[in-house]
Amino acid sequence: MPDPAITPEVIAKHGITPEEYARIQQILGRDPNFTELGVFSVMWSEHCSYKNSKLELKKFPTTGPRVLVKAGEENAGVIDIGDGWAIAFKMESHNHPSAVEPFQGAATGVGGIIRDIFTMGARPVFSLNSLRFGPITDDSAEARTNRRLFAGVVAGISHYGNCIGIPTIGGEVYFDESYAGNPLVNVLNLGILRHDQIARGGAVGIGNPVFYVGAETGRDGLAGAAFASRELTEESKEDRPAVQVGDPFREKLLLEACLELLASGCVAGIQDMGAAGLTCSTCETASRGGTGVEIELDLVPKREDGMTPYEILLSESQERMLVIVKKGQEQTVRDIFEKWDLPYALVGEVKDDGMMRVRHGGQTVVEIPARQLADEAPLYAREAAEKTADFADFAEELSKILSAPSASSAVQKSLVALLADPSIASKRWVWRQYDHMVRLGAAVLPGSDAAVFHVREADKFLAASADCNAIYCRQDPREGARIAVAECCRNLACSGATPLALTDNLNFGNPHKPENFLQLREAVEGMAEACRVFDTPVTGGNVSLYNESPVAAIDPTPTVAVVGLIADPAHITTSAFKQAGDVIILLGDLVENTPAQGMGASHYLKVLHGRKAGSPPALDYDRELALHNALRALIAAGLVRSAHDCSEGGLAVAVAESCLAATPALGASISHLPSSSSGTTSPLVTLFNESQSRVVISVRPENLDATLFQLQQLGVPATRLGEVTSGDTLEISAGPETYRWPLADLHRAWADTIGTLMEG
Amino acid sequence: MRFAVLQFPGSNCDQDAVAAVRSFPGASADLVWHKTNSLAGFDAVIVPGGFSYGDYLRCGAIAQFSPILAAVKEFAAQGGPVLGICNGFQILCESGLLPGALVRNRDLHFLCEHIHLRVETTATPFTKNARPGQVLRIPIAHGEGNYVCDDATLAELENNGQIAFRYTDATGATTEAANPNGSRAHIAGIRNAAGNVLGLMPHPERACDALLGSTDGRVLFESILSS
Numbered sequence: 001m002p003d004p005a006i007t008p009e010v011i012a013k014h015g016i017t018p019e020e021y022a023r024i025q026q027i028l029g030r031d032p033n034f035t036e037l038g039v040f041s042v043m044w045s046e047h048c049s050y051k052n053s054k055l056e057l058k059k060f061p062t063t064g065p066r067v068l069v070k071a072g073e074e075n076a077g078v079i080d081i082g083d084g085w086a087i088a089f090k091m092e093s094h095n096h097p098s099a100v101e102p103f104q105g106a107a108t109g110v111g112g113i114i115r116d117i118f119t120m121g122a123r124p125v126f127s128l129n130s131l132r133f134g135p136i137t138d139d140s141a142e143a144r145t146n147r148r149l150f151a152g153v154v155a156g157i158s159h160y161g162n163c164i165g166i167p168t169i170g171g172e173v174y175f176d177e178s179y180a181g182n183p184l185v186n187v188l189n190l191g192i193l194r195h196d197q198i199a200r201g202g203a204v205g206i207g208n209p210v211f212y213v214g215a216e217t218g219r220d221g222l223a224g225a226a227f228a229s230r231e232l233t234e235e236s237k238e239d240r241p242a243v244q245v246g247d248p249f250r251e252k253l254l255l256e257a258c259l260e261l262l263a264s265g266c267v268a269g270i271q272d273m274g275a276a277g278l279t280c281s282t283c284e285t286a287s288r289g290g291t292g293v294e295i296e297l298d299l300v301p302k303r304e305d306g307m308t309p310y311e312i313l314l315s316e317s318q319e320r321m322l323v324i325v326k327k328g329q330e331q332t333v334r335d336i337f338e339k340w341d342l343p344y345a346l347v348g349e350v351k352d353d354g355m356m357r358v359r360h361g362g363q364t365v366v367e368i369p370a371r372q373l374a375d376e377a378p379l380y381a382r383e384a385a386e387k388t389a390d391f392a393d394f395a396e397e398l399s400k401i402l403s404a405p406s407a408s409s410a411v412q413k414s415l416v417a418l419l420a421d422p423s424i425a426s427k428r429w430v431w432r433q434y435d436h437m438v439r440l441g442a443a444v445l446p447g448s449d450a451a452v453f454h455v456r457e458a459d460k461f462l463a464a465s466a467d468c469n470a471i472y473c474r475q476d477p478r479e480g481a482r483i484a485v486a487e488c489c490r491n492l493a494c495s496g497a498t499p500l501a502l503t504d505n506l507n508f509g510n511p512h513k514p515e516n517f518l519q520l521r522e523a524v525e526g527m528a529e530a531c532r533v534f535d536t537p538v539t540g541g542n543v544s545l546y547n548e549s550p551v552a553a554i555d556p557t558p559t560v561a562v563v564g565l566i567a568d569p570a571h572i573t574t575s576a577f578k579q580a581g582d583v584i585i586l587l588g589d590l591v592e593n594t595p596a597q598g599m600g601a602s603h604y605l606k607v608l609h610g611r612k613a614g615s616p617p618a619l620d621y622d623r624e625l626a627l628h629n630a631l632r633a634l635i636a637a638g639l640v641r642s643a644h645d646c647s648e649g650g651l652a653v654a655v656a657e658s659c660l661a662a663t664p665a666l667g668a669s670i671s672h673l674p675s676s677s678s679g680t681t682s683p684l685v686t687l688f689n690e691s692q693s694r695v696v697i698s699v700r701p702e703n704l705d706a707t708l709f710q711l712q713q714l715g716v717p718a719t720r721l722g723e724v725t726s727g728d729t730l731e732i733s734a735g736p737e738t739y740r741w742p743l744a745d746l747h748r749a750w751a752d753t754i755g756t757l758m759e760g
Numbered sequence: 761m762r763f764a765v766l767q768f769p770g771s772n773c774d775q776d777a778v779a780a781v782r783s784f785p786g787a788s789a790d791l792v793w794h795k796t797n798s799l800a801g802f803d804a805v806i807v808p809g810g811f812s813y814g815d816y817l818r819c820g821a822i823a824q825f826s827p828i829l830a831a832v833k834e835f836a837a838q839g840g841p842v843l844g845i846c847n848g849f850q851i852l853c854e855s856g857l858l859p860g861a862l863v864r865n866r867d868l869h870f871l872c873e874h875i876h877l878r879v880e881t882t883a884t885p886f887t888k889n890a891r892p893g894q895v896l897r898i899p900i901a902h903g904e905g906n907y908v909c910d911d912a913t914l915a916e917l918e919n920n921g922q923i924a925f926r927y928t929d930a931t932g933a934t935t936e937a938a939n940p941n942g943s944r945a946h947i948a949g950i951r952n953a954a955g956n957v958l959g960l961m962p963h964p965e966r967a968c969d970a971l972l973g974s975t976d977g978r979v980l981f982e983s984i985l986s987s
Binding site: 155158159162163164165247248249250252253340341431432433434435436437438439440441442443445454456569759 | 769770772773775776779780809810811813814815816867869870871872873899901903963965966969971972973
């Protein structure tokens with residue numbers, strides 16, 4: 001079948017603008033053929049080129065004394081963790097594929113990020129994820145769809161991660177109407193390596209052979225990168241062929257074979273075939289190496305006959321790698337891949353002419369300067385809307401809510417409702433489906449503030465957390481992004497860890513819409529600023545734009561994940577209360593001193609009043625840093641029995657979670673809540689405000705004075721709240737009232753909600 | 761004592777088993793590739809967990825045809841101790857070294873969590889140091905751990921004392937709620953008639969380090985090391 005003619009329609013269908021087409025003509029000095037047009041369309045898609053976001057991403061700090069490989073330099077950044085060991089980690093999204101085919105979409109998302117990590121020469125040791133879906137609570141058709149997506153995504157992650165034997169040790173799951181029809185699936189993987197094991201993705205050494213290793217190429221995932229760079233529409237279901245099918249068993253073999261190959265010393269360069277498959281790996285390795293690469297498609301292992309060059313080059317079949325081997329060591333590749341029963345083929349050679357050249361059936365079908373294709377996609381500074389945030393009406397709305405006659409009695413049901421909100425409720429139904437214990441490292445099981453993992457090879461303890469409160473980001477993307485970084489670092493501090501570096505997944509709507517681009521810019525600038533403050537350089541990540549369902553764009557969701565180091569296993573701290581009689585202390589202020597009183601953009605407003613309104617809580621860097629340093633100092637001094645940050649749902653939810661996380665659950669009596677100086681603070685504010693820089697800790701009674709003294713020295717406000725009890729109630733006195741909740745009621749709300757919704 | 765830890769394509773608890781064994785004084789462990797056909801020089805064999813051959817057919821169904829399985833059968837026939845964990849248990853059942861089979865969990869989900877199991881027999885090299893009726897807290901991590909067998913096999917298992925472990929609650933009582941996967945007669949692990957081959961779904965190698973929340977799995981390794 002002859003290739004279609006290049007018409008304006010064909011060009012437009014490839015997502016290439018007339019200006020971009022003119023640039024292609026200029027680069028080639030001629031018109032592209034159909035295959036070349038396809039190659040440009042995927043390489044210049046947002047997914048591969050970051051053409052709409054790159055100018056913003058340059059604002060991130062990417063350097064630091066621990067940074068061994070910078071973001072953007074290779075497939076993932078590499079960070080020094082001491083004693084000659086390093087970690088490579090990165091987060092990536094598989095949002096669009098998961099929207100149309102949740103199981104395979106999520107599964108291949110896991111597979112893709114794992115390949116990015118072992119491509120760096122690292123052995124993958126754990127995964128984390130951040131998932132977002134539409135509401136799952138009611139009986140509507142929409143909720144049923146959301147439940148199906150949620151179940152499918154969790155099953156897909158479980159299928160791939162469990163089979164390959166890489167533990168999924170934590171993460172977050174949120175539910176909000178903005179994700180209906182456009183779920184977010186962000187997956188992080190982290191690997192361990194010695195400094196001298198860092199592998200590079202450059203096609204170096206003219207004349208070196210180029211090997212294709214791994215699974216055969218099929219017609220699945222055709223132009224997935226381009227699919228990911230469009231809005232989802234009613235017709236997106238027809239894009240299901242753009243979703244790849246994952247084979248974790250093949251990837252496990254590929255992982256072991258590649259690590260064995262790298263250890264043999266025969267590899268000059270290595271690159272996984274992810275988005276844009278063979279196309280991307282060929283031109284990127286050539287561009288990085290400052291060389292050219294020529295490959296012969298007739299030699300590529302294929303799953304079916306009759307595939308065109310266009311299909312072979314744009315296929316996103318999974319579990320494939322491109323390896324540039326030192327000339328003369330070809331036999332090593334053959335030996336290792338035969339041992340692991342994996343396909344391999346010598347498909348090409350490194351050239352000195354800077355071209356990506358592809359041959360098929362005795363003809364040259366692609367001939368494009370590699371650097372211009374891979375690294376010189378057009379960059380766009382999109383138009384951002386004017387900032388219009390105006391929360392003037394919020395104070396009035398808030399005061400109406402708080403002064404309602406039922407406000408006081410509302411406390412009782414509000415805590416139960418918050419704990420039963422699927423975004424806050426226990427995610428045990430999710431993480432018990434993930435093998436989080438394989439590799440013998442899960443020192444803190446999922447559900448605490450941060451996951452803690454013992455990397456046995458290096459005898460290092462790593463903590464990791466993923467966070468983003470998208471309601472905050474919706475209301476104020478800059479503040480929301482700052483808080484995401486701060487909260488992530490706070491979670492690490494609660495676990496006894498010092499943050500090392502950060503990876504991010506920027507999930508936004510169509511950047512051509514100025515209001516969406518404003519959100520992106522604001523969030524990036526806020527995040528960049530916070531990364532500097534918390535000394536967490538960005539190791540890389542992913543940008544996922546065009547997250548729009550047929551209804552509207554998602555709430556801006558700049559998910560961040562921070563990895564930290566725990567110096568001594570004795571410092572590992574969890575959120576669960578440990579023993580009756582321990583004293584509960586709040587670090588930080590009871591309520592922030594602003595008109596919104598930490599109630600703006602709160603989960604209380606969303607869950608109890610169905611409102612996403614007001615300005616998010618205000619973050620003060622100095623207070624936040626002082627808090628983290630104080631926590632680590634107290635933990636190192638052996639004073640802290642439990643630590644849990646106040647986030648969604650505020651103080652009352654934090655205390656209840658620390659009660660319920662204990663096995664068996666412990667009670668608490670909060671009897672020392674000071675009334676505010678003005679005496680007018682509503683108990684709803686006291687208990688559910690989300691003011692920042694706050695952590696609930698518990699200490700042994702004999703350590704109370706020492707703890708309070710240290711906190712005073714360190715300049716962190718502290719309030720003794722009450723005691724952990726062996727009773728079966730949570731009791732809180734706020735203002736004139738004392739509220740009592742049977743733990744069994746709270747446990748039912750918190751522990752059973754998601755399982756009941758999902759299993760019926 | 762020298763342990764062979766078998767390595768199939770898709771094994772993923774092989775390194776964990778090696779690490780667990782090596783944490784005991786006097787124990788060494790080596791990975792043995794599935795294409796090997798001899799177990800000469802080894803004192804004990806562990807068939808570790810994972811997804812051998814992706815488990816795309818029935819779990820363990822392809823691994824039974826690996827060359828190493830013939831060596832395992834011979835090793836077992838001569839009385840050598842063989843421990844199958846999770847996928848290893850499935851492989852031992854598929855290869856006929858143990859009776860019965862393992863099918864999808866009752867609620868169809870993969871489940872990873874700490875559970876309790878009760879030691880039903882101490883007449884195996886892997887449980888001889890345990891107390892009869894001792895309750896162990898050990899993690900499971902499987903999607904297909906629902907033990908099934910016919911009535912005659914169950915009767916035989918019961919009569920010969922071949923049921924090694926049952927799922928229980930923390931007090932040692934067998935209840936429906938404490939049975940994580942729907943296994944027949946709450947069976948978590950069984951031994952062969954001779955007692956030297958033992959398979960179980962829970963992962964004792966994940967319960968050998970206090971840092972990971974339990975050391976109850978150590979008794980299996982201590983037993984074999986003291987025999």
